[in-house]
Amino acid sequence: MLILGRHALQINAEAINSVNIFPVPDGDTGTNLTLTMIAVEEEAAKVANGTTSEIMHAIANGSLLGARGNSGVILSQIFQGFTRILADKDQIHCEDLATALEEASKEAYKAVGNPVEGTMLTVMREIADTAILKASSSENITQFWEHISHSANESVARTPDLMPALRQAGVVDSGGLGLAILIEGALNKLQGKDVDKHQLLSMKNVSSDANIQKVNSDFISATEEDLYGYCTQLLIHGENLDTEVVREQLAIIANSTVVVGSDVLIKIHAHSMDPGPLLSYGVTLGTIDQVNIANMDEQHKEFISSNRPQKEHQQTGILAIASGQGIVSVFLDIGVSHVLIGGDTMNPSIKKYWRPSI
Secondary structure: OHHHHHHHHHHOHHHHHHOOOOOOOOOOHHHHHHHHHHHHHHHHHOOOOOOHHHHHHHHHHHHHHHOOHHHHHHHHHHHHHHHHHHOOOOOOOHHHHHHHHHHHHHHHHHHEOOOOOOOHHHHHHHHHHHHHHHOOOOOOHHHHHHHHHHHHHHHHHHHHHHOHHHHHHOOOOHHHHHHHHHHHHHHHHHOOOOOOOOOOHHHHHOEEOOEEOOOOHHHHHHHOOOOOOEEEEEEEEOOOOOHHHHHHHHHHHOEEEEEEEOOOEEEEEEEEOOOHHHHHHHHHHOEEEEEEEEEHHHHHHHHHHHOOOOOOOOOOOOEEEEOOHHHHHHHHHOOOOEEEEOOOOOOOOHHHHOOOOO
16 A cells, blocks of 8 residues: 555656645655655565564654655654554554544644644545544445545645635645545555556546646746745754654744654754754754755746746747846746856857758
């Protein structure tokens, strides 16, 4: 189920990326969820023939160490709650899964400094609600999983009703979509089917007639100049660590904070204009490791560029050479076909691009 869930995410990662506008329009949610699941799968594979406890511990550990981005860290916390309930079970029944999904939802909400509805948190909560409702009436695990997969898809479709930014952009929540795709991939294993990206019901939330949904141009224009700073992730190794205290402290110095872990190992994800205070705070708690700092403004620019309306093919075009994002945007706005980045010592030779007619 993990393998097919990861496969479903991987083949649809770009579609998930294309609707990623919250908390930052940077187009990486599908990639982050996939990389997180690859880490989970690799760790679980080491104990594939082990006990339930060993497998659940591997899933929890793999998700914590391999979590990427906001969505990946939240998914990691979902796995922490889910595996904690199932770790001591020799046999897993529908009621056990329902309890595990409910615990997963609670843990996910707890991990986020400022929970927002209309995100994968909402989708996880509504999945858990359905699981509790359908556990006793389901004939078997497959039927039970069909219920929660259907619930996930319906929840994703409702996310624009809960978050104005999604409604303005004309898209569903990317994290919730990724969670629904992961669950449907796992369902395919229970049903004895392979994952086919064109047959996943989850994808109907973002595609029709093989065309992937795009963020609308009004949202692109409205957010083009927004600044987001840096996405900072790190592991903290220490003793007697308190995730609640760390979460409260991070809320003071950063945004989009997600804190997961235990009393000896904590994973931090946060957005800030300056990553320095986050690193300094981490050092006061113990030894920091796996530090990853990404420039979200550059990612945002790439996302905006990839979502600009494509110009129709023309026999004649204008190529400009410019330096600086501002002048590049001006050229594109007035109809230049393409802009090459140039400037002092960077201007390309005309011979490279011009070919005389014969």
